Amino acid sequence: MFKTPFVTLEQLREIEKTYPTPYHIYDEKGIRENARRLYKAFSWNKGFKEYFAVKATPNPYIMKILAEEGCGSDCSSYTELLLAQSIGNTGREIMFSSNTTPAEDFALARKLGAIINLDDITHIDFLEKVAGIPDTICCRFNPGGYFELGTDIMDNPGEAKYGMTHEQIIRAYKILMEKGVRHFGIHSFLASNTVTNDYYPELARQLFELAVELKEKTGASVEFINLSGGIGIPYRPGQEPNDIFVIGEGVRRYYEEILTPAGMDNVAIYTELGRFMLAPYGHLVTKAIHRKETYKHYVGVDACACNLMRPAMYGAYHYISVMGKDEHGKRVIYDITGSLCENNDKFAVDRDLPVIDIGDFLVIHDTGAHGFSMGYNYNGKLRSAELLLCEDGSVKMIRRAETPADYFATFDFEGATIKVDVDDIVKN
Numbered sequence: 001m002f003k004t005p006f007v008t009l010e011q012l013r014e015i016e017k018t019y020p021t022p023y024h025i026y027d028e029k030g031i032r033e034n035a036r037r038l039y040k041a042f043s044w045n046k047g048f049k050e051y052f053a054v055k056a057t058p059n060p061y062i063m064k065i066l067a068e069e070g071c072g073s074d075c076s077s078y079t080e081l082l083l084a085q086s087i088g089n090t091g092r093e094i095m096f097s098s099n100t101t102p103a104e105d106f107a108l109a110r111k112l113g114a115i116i117n118l119d120d121i122t123h124i125d126f127l128e129k130v131a132g133i134p135d136t137i138c139c140r141f142n143p144g145g146y147f148e149l150g151t152d153i154m155d156n157p158g159e160a161k162y163g164m165t166h167e168q169i170i171r172a173y174k175i176l177m178e179k180g181v182r183h184f185g186i187h188s189f190l191a192s193n194t195v196t197n198d199y200y201p202e203l204a205r206q207l208f209e210l211a212v213e214l215k216e217k218t219g220a221s222v223e224f225i226n227l228s229g230g231i232g233i234p235y236r237p238g239q240e241p242n243d244i245f246v247i248g249e250g251v252r253r254y255y256e257e258i259l260t261p262a263g264m265d266n267v268a269i270y271t272e273l274g275r276f277m278l279a280p281y282g283h284l285v286t287k288a289i290h291r292k293e294t295y296k297h298y299v300g301v302d303a304c305a306c307n308l309m310r311p312a313m314y315g316a317y318h319y320i321s322v323m324g325k326d327e328h329g330k331r332v333i334y335d336i337t338g339s340l341c342e343n344n345d346k347f348a349v350d351r352d353l354p355v356i357d358i359g360d361f362l363v364i365h366d367t368g369a370h371g372f373s374m375g376y377n378y379n380g381k382l383r384s385a386e387l388l389l390c391e392d393g394s395v396k397m398i399r400r401a402e403t404p405a406d407y408f409a410t411f412d413f414e415g416a417t418i419k420v421d422v423d424d425i426v427k428n
Contacts, residue, residue, distance in 0.1 A: 001238035002327050005283060005363045006030060007389060009323040012285060012361045015387070015395055021361070022286040022303035023401070024372045025387040026057075028065060030281040031368075032391070035069035038273070041248030045255070047268025051095040053229055054080045056274025056369035057282070059386055061398035063087050066277065074272040075114070078105045085112060095226065095272065097140070097187060099162055103130040110134065117187045117226070121168045124175055137176055138185035138226060139169050141210060157190050169210075173218040185224040185270070186211055193232030193275060197243055200227055201250030204269075208258040211267065226270040227251070233279045235317050235366050242276070275369040282368020284308050284384075288360045297334050299356045304338025305345045306381040308367055309374045312344040320347065323361040325354035336362065340379050372399075382407060 006027040007015075015025075035050070042048040051074035052066045058080060063073060064087045072093040073084035084094050094114035098105060101123065109116050110131040117138040118124065127133060142163025157163070164172060173184060186207050191199060204227060211222045234241045251269065259267055284307055290300035310316035320336060332355055336348040347364055356362070375383045382402035387395055 003237050003319045003321065003365050005321050005323070005365070006281070007283065007285075007363070009361065011389075011395075012323060012363075015285075019385055019387060019395075019397065022284060022301070022307050023385040023387050024307075024367060025283050025285055025389055025395070026062060026278070026368055026398075027281040027389050029389075029391045031062070031065055031278065032069055034277060034281065035066055035071060037244055038271070038277070039070060041244040042251070042269060042271075044248070044252050045269045047224065047266075049268065049270050050277070051226075051270060051272045052277055053272050053274030053369075054083055056373060057278045057371075058083055058373050059398055060087050061388060062278065063089075067093075071277075074274075075109075078102070078108055081105070081108050081112060081114065084114075090114075092136075095138075095270065097138075097226075097228075097272065101126075106131045115185065117185070118172070119162060119164075121164055121172045121175075124172060124179070128179065133176065133179045133181060135181055136183035136185075136223075137181050138187050138224070139164060139172050139176075141166075141169050141186055141188045141207070143188075143190070143206065162189060166210075170214065170217055173214055173220045177218065177220060182221060184214070184220045184222050185226055186214070186222060187226040187228060189228035189230060189272075191230050194230050195232045195234055195239060195242060197246040197250065199230055200247045201254055203227055203230070204251045205254045205258065208254055211264065212258060212262045215262065215264065222264065222267060224268040224270050226272060228272045229274055229276070231273055231276040233275055233366060235319065237319055244276075278368035279366045279370070280368060282366070282371055284364040284367040284371060286362050286364065288356050288358055288362060291356070291358065296350075297332055298337055299334050300337050300339065301347070301362055303347075303364075303384070304340045304379075304381055305342070306338075306340065306376050306378060307384050308347065308364060308371050309376070310370060311347050312342070313374075318347065318367065319365040320351065320353060321363040321365065322354045322356055323363060325356075325360070327354060330355050332356070340381070342378075377407060380407060 051072040053074045073089045074095045075081045075084050076098045091113035096109040096114040097117040099119040106127050117140055119140045140163040142157050207225050214220055286301040286303035288299050289302050292298035305312040331352050333350055334353050335346050338345040385401040386399035388398045
């Protein structure tokens with residue numbers, strides 16, 4: 001089974017005339033169509049809203065595309081709040097879900113009118129002290145133990161740092177009502193990158209039951225339930241993808257079974273998807289620049305883990321297309337490596353790929369989320385450009401590549417700012 005890139009070799013050759021590799025490129029058409037599928041799958045819920053997880057792809061051009069499709073912004077830091085504000089998102093267009101939150105982050109969230117999602121019961125007094133308590137607030141729930149689907153353990157919430165216990169969230173609601181809160185939400189995140197249609201419905205069932213209990217025990221008005229993220233994508237070829245329509249229908253069934261009889265059929269459903277919204281619609285494009293034959297067959301590329309750290313950090317799998325090469329032709333077992341002084345700087349280990357020649361374009365798939373955003377500058381490596389493949393087939397730069405001048409810009413060594421003569425930089 002093979003994966004097909006959303007760009008062609010001819011397009012890459014044309015792009016190279018203006019933008020050298022490596023770079024991340026995103027598919028506008030795919031992003032928009034996916035957002036529309038999500039909204040259609042949850043169209044049964046009048047208040048449904050997707051708050052795109054900014055952490056996944058923190059680029060205002062991407063966020064603006066999603067905003068045009070009805071999505072808000074899920075932010076978790078001061079800078080992410082500024083990004084949301086930069087595209088015109090304020091008020092209830094922002095969900096602020098943070099933990100161990102600095103005072104200035106809460107203050108900005110309050111200033112922007114964002115919906116604040118409290119991670120811990122102690123944050124009630126902290127928020128009141130630094131920014132005041134709003135009349136609408138959300139609380140994050142952690143049921144503890146293991147999260148299971150049938151006989152499969154999906155994750156271990158009991159070991160997660162996020163959320164309040166069952167007892168704490170009930171107490172938190174009562175305290176917040178005493179402080180003037182009139183509108184409540186519930187939030188929870190129990191498993192990451194699930195490739196099953198059962199995760200969201202089961203999570204929804206647990207939160208719907210909690211919502212009914214909270215209403216009965218506190219009298220609080222639960223107005224929205226945020227299922228957060230966790231819907232994954234099939235990174236490996238042949239892996240069965242999630243069906244968002246089956247997922248939406250599964251959530252609807254529990255909604256009508258649990259909330260409707262309790263007189264809570266006006267509760268809005270929110271999501272905070274990142275990977276599902278963007279990962280398949282981004283590629284890291286790089287070129288083969290070296291071949292090495294020692295104890296293994298190595299191909300060195302001009303990208304490295306600073307451009308995509310998931311394989312180095314987690315051993316994560318990303319499919320690689322060797323552009324212009326016949327997938328059914330001669331193949332070799334390669335390690336695909338970057339140039340960092342770290343042996344884990346590998347995009348693939350013992351990967352069966354078509355024969356790679358120097359100068360070949362390699363497309364690394366499913367990097368649209370948690371790709372560029374997790375970049376860093378180890379070894380003095382510079383972050384790449386981000387490009388957008390527009391719906392009309394044109395390509396535009398939505399973030400330029402860093403230069404050495406950017407790297408040195410934050411230094412003030414012994415009172416003298418280091419200057420870089422960019423003319424001395426050797427360009428390919």
